[in-house]
Amino acid sequence: MKAILTAITSLTVAVFLVQPATASDMPDGAKIFSQKCKMCHAIDKKKVGPAVQAMNADAEVLRTTITDGRKRMPKFGKKLSTEQIDALVEFIQTQKL
Numbered sequence: 001m002k003a004i005l006t007a008i009t010s011l012t013v014a015v016f017l018v019q020p021a022t023a024s025d026m027p028d029g030a031k032i033f034s035q036k037c038k039m040c041h042a043i044d045k046k047k048v049g050p051a052v053q054a055m056n057a058d059a060e061v062l063r064t065t066i067t068d069g070r071k072r073m074p075k076f077g078k079k080l081s082t083e084q085i086d087a088l089v090e091f092i093q094t095q096k097l
């Protein structure tokens, strides 16, 4: 009985491990934003940088600006992973009115 239980448990663990990345594994754009961007960007008003709602809607422009920076906007290409930057782009786009 114990052996069967152990087998079932390890099988469950194995199935869990081979599962493809799910939505919950995606980096959380809102969280990264509040950790790295909030000091300069507010959602609905201008701070050091433009309000998130007023930002460019084009994913490519957003990605390039976050990766390479622009004027006083620091570059995050080396500080954040591609997945994290994608999550931020998605977060910014969902804030648009």
Ligand code: HEC
Pocket: 033, 036, 037, 038, 039, 040, 041, 048, 049, 050, 054, 055, 056, 061, 062, 065, 066, 070, 071, 072, 073, 074, 076, 088
């Ligand atoms: C040190 C302050 C500062 C921080 C931190 C900062 N930004 Fe910026 N950001 C700016 C400034 C200033 C601009 C305006 C640049 C310009 O004049 O072209 C800007 C511009 C942008 C733009 C371009 C908006 C547009 O309409 O094209 C995006 C997108 C952006 N920031 C996203 C982010 C994200 C995402 C983060 C966090 C990872 C972040 N910023 C962190 C200061 C900052």
